Amino acid sequence: MIKRFEIRKDGIGFCYEGSWINLTVTDEGIIVAEEISYEVPIGSQLSKIKLVIKKGTVYVQTPFGVSELKDSGTIIENIKRINEEVIKNKNKELYEKILSHLG
Numbered sequence: 515m516i517k518r519f520e521i522r523k524d525g526i527g528f529c530y531e532g533s534w535i536n537l538t539v540t541d542e543g544i545i546v547a548e549e550i551s552y553e554v555p556i557g558s559q560l561s562k563i564k565l566v567i568k569k570g571t572v573y574v575q576t577p578f579g580v581s582e583l584k585d586s587g588t589i590i591e592n593i594k595r596i597n598e599e600v601i602k603n604k605n606k607e608l609y610e611k612i613l614s615h616l617g
Contacts, residue, residue, distance in 0.1 A: 519600050521608070526601065536560060537593070539608060543568035544593070544615045565589065570617020590616055 520527040525538040527549070534549040544567040547560040565583070566573045572586035583589070594616055602609045 516596075519596075521601060521604050523605075523608070525608070526596070539611050539615070544612065567593070567615055569615065 517529045524540070525536060525544075527534055527536050529535075536545075536547055536549050538545045538547075545560070546565040546567070547563070549558045550561055551558050562577055564575045566575050566580070567590070570590065572583040572589050573580050574583055593612070597609055597612045597616075601612065
């Protein structure tokens with residue numbers, strides 16, 4: 515279950531099963547990744563395995579390469595739902611940018 519959304523200028527963050535997930539929106543696409551914190555003070559990092567959404571297509575990016583995710587309908591629909599319910603009335607510019615990448 516998703517808890518506590520944090521809307522930022524470049525995306526959103528939320529808590530999911532004890533992990534902090536970042537959904538970062540760039541001009542090139544949407545990057546979805548878990549935020550990793552280390553005990554040493556280097557700051558937080560994003561996981562090395564990410565979902566990247568470009569023009570309605572979802573890709574899995576790993577250290578071994580990038581592959582298209584064939585059955586990504588649920589991911590796209592849930593991001594659309596969050597965009598409508600959480601972001602639309604709070605950050606119109608971010609809402610529009612997310613829509614443009616979802617296809």
